[in-house]
Amino acid sequence: MSNSQLVRGYEVVIGFETHAQLSTRSKIFSRAATAFGAEPNTQACAVDLALPGTLPVMNRGAVERAIAFGLAVGAHVAPRSVFARKNYFYPDLPKGxxxxxxxxxxxxxxxxxxxxxDEPRTVRLVRAHLEEDAGKSLHEDFVGMSGIDLNRAGTPLLEIVTEPDLRSSDEAVAYARELHKLVTWIGICDGNMQEGSFRCDANVSVxxxxxxxxxxxxxxxxxxxxxMQQAIDFEVRWQIEELEDGRAIEQATVLFDPDTGETRAMRxxxxxxxxxxxxxxxxxxxVIAADWVExxxxSMPELPRAMAARFVAxxxxxxxxxxxxxxxxxxxVYFEQAARASGQAKLASNWIMGEVSRRLNAAEIGIEQAPVDAVTLAALVGRIADGTISNNAGKQVFESLWTGEATQVDAVIDSKGLRQMNDTGALEQIVDEVIxxxxxxxxxxxxxxxxxxxxxVGQVMKASKGKANPGQVNELLRRKLA
Known part of the structure; x- marks a missing residue:
């Protein structure tokens, strides 16, 4: 259970329902495709529409992904579970x-x-259940009408429901990010929020x-x-203002308008x-047998928290x-490749969390698209660790590698004349002259x-044109000035 935080004397209570689209190539009860971006109504078959004479057949891959999630969160995987019909009428729900x-x-x-x-948090889950998605109503491209695209009808979803354990928008976003990381890490969902593969509903009260x-x-x-953060923050303020003005909160489904930054009731x-x-x-x-669970x-990968503990150890x-x-x-994976190839885990970590991450953020790309691969970064880290170049010179080398000017670390070092002066005799002469x-x-x-x-120190570095090893400079100066 999370620690309570008060907003204007009120405690915020948040629970989450998240729909994770499972990464199967076909739908949950039919063989129709789930690929995103197809022409409207080209991926809805007779089973998805529940036409007379059709029967649903369970997708084994969807069940396996649900099992994997259950194992990842330490849940009980039910040996026997039941499907139900949830009845409501909406234009994009073809079956009713x-x-x-x-x-x-x-x-x-x-x-x-x-x-x-730095504070650990834990959110309890109530359940995660399998279900099919509905279609989609389209309003933007039609004047006075709405269009219906049934391509998503029957797409497999895992709905993940929490207890009302969250107490702030910060906590809610941190939970959602962790859940997003988990479902993508174990490969059950691609996590693409823009395409609707990972959709969150926040139940907010005060x-x-x-x-x-x-x-x-x-x-x-x-x-x-x-x-998500903007919507929750606005909703919290709105509910508190309603209560302080003497009005009761009515249970409702609301939408967030990013243009106005406000929520508005839908139904x-x-x-x-x-x-x-x-x-x-x-x-x-x-029916899920014990050997299927095992x-x-x-087949599951090492989970992130277990991997983090291993990185420490x-x-x-x-x-x-x-x-x-x-x-x-x-x-x-990138870090581990760089750490093993260089033998310098902490230095590799510093570079990945620092210069590499800064470049990725500026370019708005993921690390899998980085122009500098892990082995090349390891070669750069190795040259810094063995004193061939300084950390500042390393940044010059990295710049050349990142922009595609060069592909080999040593070639950049030599072409730019970045090797540190490690000749003790020559360096000692410069130190004597500076003193x-x-x-x-x-x-x-x-x-x-x-x-x-x-x-x-600065004078020695200037005299050596930046090629002196700073550690050696410090050591020589202190010895000679003692």
């Missing part, structure tokens, strides 16, 4: 019902843990501390983390009884580094002024 799970879901319980800053839960309003289809919120759930007569119970377990990284490097599977030419700085240093020492 949605096949979902109600009384007995496939995944029960579990938790998602994450860091909010209450005075110690009071019963307030009436919640559900913010639907939040498709970016930035909008009154239904309860479970309104959907008239009953077992789907066309689908038998879903088969899925054996195996590479001696600080926990902060390990947590940062496991924010995505691609970054974790002789700067008696005032020498006297000030001996009088206890450290700035004078830094000035001497």
């Amino acid at each position: 019902y949605q096949i979902s799970q109600y009384e007995i879901p496939v995944v029960q319980g579990g938790h998602v843990s994450f860091l909010l800053g 209450r005075k501390p110690g009071q019963p839960l307030g009436t919640r309003r559900e913010i639907k289809n939040l498709n970016s983390f930035r909008f 009154t919120k239904e309860d479970a009884a309104d959907y008239r759930y009953f077992p789907d007569p066309d689908l038998p119970p879903l 088969q899925v377990r054996g 195996e590479y001696g990284l600080p926990e902060y580094d390990a947590a940062t490097l496991t924010q995505s599977k691609q970054m974790a 002789a030419a700067n008696p005032d700085n020498v006297a000030q240093f001996k009088a206890g002024k450290d700035k004078a020492f830094n000035a001497l």
Whole structure:
């Protein structure tokens, strides 16, 4: 359970329902394709439309992905679960019902843990159940009318439901990011929020501390983390103002308008009884044998929290580094390749979290698209570690590699003349000349002024045209000035 935070004397209570589109090539109950971007109504078959004489058949791949999620969050994978019909009437729901799970879901319980800053948080999960998606209503391109695209009808979803454990928009976004990382890490969802593959609904209410839960309003289809935070913050302020003005909160489904930064009511919120759930007569119970669960377990990748713990134990990284490097599977793989190839795990970590991440953010690309691969970064890190070049010279080399000016670390070092001066005799001569030419700085240093020492270091670096090894310069100067 999360720590309470008060807003104007009110406690914020947030629960999440997330629809993760499962990464199968076909739909949950038919063989129709799930590819994004097809021409409208070209990927909806007779089964998706429930035409007379058709029967749904369960997609084994969707079940395996649900099992994998259950294992990843430490949940109970039900050996027997049941599908139900959720009845409601909407233009983009061709059957007049949605096949979902109600009384007995496939995944029960579990938790998602994450860091909010440096503070650990854990959110309890109620359930995760399999269901089919509806179609999509299109309003933008039609004057006075709406269009219906049924391509998404029957697309497999895993709906992940939390307890109302979140207490701020910051916590909500941190949870959503962690969940997004998890489902993409284990490969059950591509996580593309713009295409609707990962959609979050936030149930938001406020209450005075110690009071019963307030009436919640559900913010639907939040498709970016930035909008998620803005929507929750606005909704919290709105509910508090309503209550302080003496008005009651009515349970409702609301939408967030990113242009105005406000939520607006779409319809009154239904309860479970309104959907008239009953077992789907066309689908038998879903039976999952123990050996099937173990088969899925054996095929799963190392989970991010386990990998972060291993990075601490195996590479001696600080926990902060390990947590940062496991924010995505691609970054974790990149780091491990660089660390192993260079033998310099901490230095590789510093470069990935620093210069590499800065460049990725500026270019708005993922690490899998980085122009400098992990092996090349390892070669650069190795040359810094063995004293061939300084860290500042390393940045010049990295610039050439990133922009495509060159592809080989040593070639850049030689072409730019960046090798450090490691000849002790030559360096000692420069140090002697600098000491002789700067008696005032020498006297000030001996009088206890450290700035004078830094000035001497700077003079040596200038005389060597930046090629002197800073560590050697410091050591020689201190020995000669002792």
